[in-house]
Amino acid sequence: MKLLKPLFLAAMAAAVAGGLSSCATSTQTRLAPGQYEWHPERSPSGPVLMVVSIDDQMAYVYRNGVQIARSTVSTGREGKETPTGVFTILQRKVDHESNVYKGAKMPYMQRLTWTGIAMHAGELPGYPASGGCIRLPYAFSEKVYGVLRNGSTVAITKKGTIPSYSKKPANILMASKARQSSNKAIPDPQGRVIWEPGKSRSGPYSVLLSYADRTAYVWRNGVKIGQSPMGIAPGSNPPEGVFMKLEGGSGPTSWSVLSLNGGKVTGDPAGSISNNISFPAEFTSKTRGILTPGTILLATRESSNASTMSKRDFGIIQPEAKQ
Structure with a gap:
């Protein structure tokens, strides 16, 4: 179900990224690289959606439509860009070693594609630096691992976005x-x-x-x-x-x-x-x-x-x- 023709894909990516960017993401205090916020009590139950903004180098977690967490991230560097789209988590592993970069540790790995894109704990220098994966602060990666599961949805956009x-x-x-x-x-x-x-x-x-x-x-x-x-x-x-x-x-x-x-x-x-x-x-x-x-x-x-x-x-x- 990879959709659709490239012209539509580009428009769709821009629309999903920009259509809702005027919401709460623009009013929240800026976090330094490696920082995160975690407030699961705001919405104790319901389906979870995680949204990653490449331009903002931020991730947001929503449970039943309510933001319960946000965190700084590091996405793919130039030439190894993180793909945009809407993905489901395919595989999860607390202790994982990269299949692409042998010996590279990827704690709390949550796989988004079988071709090497995943979320996991890693170094956050404050800019895109990974080989395509989404690096998360270690403590945040552990916490978000606990609320997501196989089949959970992750939206990766260019600009900051928030669901209505x-x-x-x-x-x-x-x-x-x-x-x-x-x-x-x-x-x-x-x-x-x-x-x-x-x-x-x-x-x-x-x-x-x-x-x-x-x-x-x-x-x-x-x-x-x-x-x-x-x-x-x-x-x-x-x-x-x-x-x-x-x-x-x-x-x-x-x-x-x-x-x-x-x-x-x-x-x-x-x-x-x-x-x-x-x-x-x-x-x-x-x-x-x-x-x-x-x-x-x-x-x-x-x-x-x-x-x-x-x-x-x-x-x-x-x-x-x-x-």
């Missing part, structure tokens, strides 16, 4: 008939539903909504297990974004949102998607229950077919095949 969130719960993967109470005339989706859960029976789900394709794609643990046509209300402009499902206790849940359009997240983006698109009842039935807290959903106006996929630039939730 949709306060109103929204059931995004709803069937056409469920829209009857709306004034919008959403056309019935045209096409075949594919659902092959046997291809990957465990691990986190991620969903891509491609407005250009008028198709939803479902991955589990990096393996595509389904897709479905979707209907879009004529004249509507459903928003783009990277959405993470949040915990809501015993009631409905809301969404954390990273912008893709370069502007500040306003209103109810998850609700806007829910009100403007629909799916066949078969798809809704098969996907019922997959949007659990921590699930990532990417909504984009770009296509995601074989002719537009890219292995470069901004990566989206795609563990390559293990080497």
Whole structure:
């Protein structure tokens, strides 16, 4: 699921990085290299999102949409740049030695790609100095290791960014008939539903909504297990974004949102998607229950077919095949 054509990737990286940079990150006290803050009591439970800013050389940790920690980092130096994108943690190891730089210790390693990009404890000189990995202060790397897990989401951007969130719960993967109470005339989706859960029976789900394709794609643990046509209300402009499902206790849940359009997240983006698109009842039935807290959903106006996929630039939730 490495997306998409390079032009879109560059725009997406800039939008995710800059669309929300006017928020709290600009008002917090500057930390010296090696310093960090840790306040898990601000949000005791819920899915965790870690955002790394390359330009700021900072990392931010959000639990259930609330910032609980921030830390200085050191990312990849010139010629060995850390890739930007949205990744899931593939592997974790407290005591790890680099497969690329023999003998190099990487305590509290959390792998983001099978090609050598990981987060781990290391030296922080105050500027990008690594071979592509994200170096963290030792004590911070130990603490963040304790709140992340395999399948947790890490967004790596150029500029500082902070997620907003949709306060109103929204059931995004709803069937056409469920829209009857709306004034919008959403056309019935045209096409075949594919659902092959046997291809990957465990691990986190991620969903891509491609407005250009008028198709939803479902991955589990990096393996595509389904897709479905979707209907879009004529004249509507459903928003783009990277959405993470949040915990809501015993009631409905809301969404954390990273912008893709370069502007500040306003209103109810998850609700806007829910009100403007629909799916066949078969798809809704098969996907019922997959949007659990921590699930990532990417909504984009770009296509995601074989002719537009890219292995470069901004990566989206795609563990390559293990080497």
